[in-house]
Amino acid sequence: MRAVRCVRFVAVALLLAATGARAQFDLAKVHPEPPPVHARFAAPAVQFDTPAFDPWQIDFTRHAQMMARLQALVGRPSVHLEIVGVSGQGRALPLVLLARGGRWQADKPTLMLVAHQHGNEPAPGEAILVLLERWSAPAYADLLRRVNVVVLPRANPDGAALFKRATAVGDIDMNRDHLLLRTPEARAVARVAARYRPQVVLDMHEFTAGERWVTRFGAWTKYDVLLQAATTGNLDAGVYQAGMDDFLPAIRRAVQAEGLSDFWYHTTTAKPDAPVAMGGVQPDTWRNIGGLRNAVSILHETRGYGIGKQNLARRVQSHVVAAQALLEQVAQQGPALVALARRADRAVAGQACKGSVVVAAQQTPEKRELTLIDAKTGEDRAVPVDWRSALKLQVTRERARPCGYWLAASEGAAVRTLRLLGVQVKPVASARPIRVERYDFKSIEAGQRQDGRGAIQDQGGIVKAQVDVQPLRQRLPAGGWYVSLAQPLAGLVTAALEPDSQSSYVAARLIAVPRPGAPDRLLRVMQPLPR
DSSP states (O other): HHHHHHHHHHHHHHHHHHHOEEEEEEOOOOOOOOOOHHHHHHHSSOOOOOOOOTTOOOSSSOOHHHHHHHHHHHHHHTEEEEEEEEEEOOOOOEEEEESSGGGGTTTTTEEEEEEEESOOOOOHHHHHHHHHHHTSGGGGGHHHGGEEEESSSSSHHHHHTTOOSSSSSSOOEEEEEEEOOOSSHHHHHHHHHHOOOOSEEEEEEEEEOOOOHHHHHHHHEOSSEEEEOOOOOOOOHHHHHHHIIIHHHHHHHHHHHOOOOOOEOOOOSSHHHHHHHHSOOOOOHHHHHHHHTSSSEEEEEEEESSTTTTTHHHHHHHHHHHHHHHHHHHHHHHHHHHHHHHHHHHHHHTTTTTTEEEEEEEEEEEEEEEEEETTTTOOOEHHHHHHHEEEEEEEEEEEESSEEEEEEEEEEHHHHHHHHOOOOOEEESSOOOEEEEEEEEEEEEEEEEETTEEEEOOOEEEEEEEEEEEEEEEEOOOOEEEEEEETTHHHHHHHHHHHHSSTTTTTTSOOOOOTTTSSSEEEEEEOOOOO
């Protein structure tokens, strides 16, 4: 078998050299499913015609091919195509708007799809091309009178070109960059979200089929689709419940009707004692940041990472079915969905100066039996695991919710980043006495961001701070900045500015920890700031 694979690889290499093509992924690193496992995943009856399905193309749809497909849609009545940014290596970041007359309708609900944040997870990008072709056809004209669809087909084009998870410049996981906005790719997503304020977002990925699961359990993953809504502190309860009660069930029903299987999103590492964890609960991923934007925010992952083109049609079909179900659900709810988002905006803004804010939370440890597929027999096998549930948050740190935050005039980088997120930041034009809380930094050390599996690999690490707050009445100098929590994106503000949150701007060194005796850079404002 090894000799056969080597011969195939040499043949592919010669073909690529002859045609001048450059493979996006290394065939030598593909870990194909063994026949008993592969037999469990029959191809769907539907056929797809994206470039990845061309029998002469070894790799997946390339950037130029994708752009050509998008350009071919221009001229259809519902299609608007624009470039909303440029990647670290200079590739265009396209946006496609599908709406009546190709113009966004402010009174209609908006569904936002983001695909290919991780460059080595190709099925979402292929599915997006299928969906855009379908939804821009005349048969969908009536539906697009009731819904706006905003699509980012390839959020990480450099990663896709290199077939790597992270961005090419900085080697950053852009899916964990939606609060810090260090990458041009994440900044483009933020600009689009701030511009269109979607009521529903779908984050499209692929998960590991074998590898770590085979190493630990001698088994492969079973489910076609893994799902999870936003799960982080300070979410609006009404929006969260709509995701759990209406939108996730709509996807599950559609997936199951196609004979596909689904379960909660989960992952692990190859370490023997590592837990199996649902998606993280920190305010950094697009799923959780989407939730803090008061949108129903859903992660949809298909079983595909590591197996090359195996089951590709089934993986693409899984994404197509899920997105179709969401589109129909958004259209069905229509004005009620717009009203829900507006109520959430008002509710979040109305909490300023009241109650408490979650600063840090973690998943809840549980015991569970997880069903996998035995690598040798292809049969189901239940394995006991230490499970980390994101459906039940354990709040580890909270404090009184302020009315807002004051930033020193020196903190222009933080101000610019907040504004890119869509947060309102106002200059403090005149000095004024006011009740505040200052941060007393008890300890500072280098560390790593964590999720349910352990440390997250992140270049440079973070500043781990332990703080107390000290109430005082202080005269705020003119020339600083005020960030009120009486605004819809208050959840993003607290995630960014509470310094002992691992995702905060202090943790990321965007705001420096003040030296002893130096003026404060960041204060909690504990009463409404007079106009």
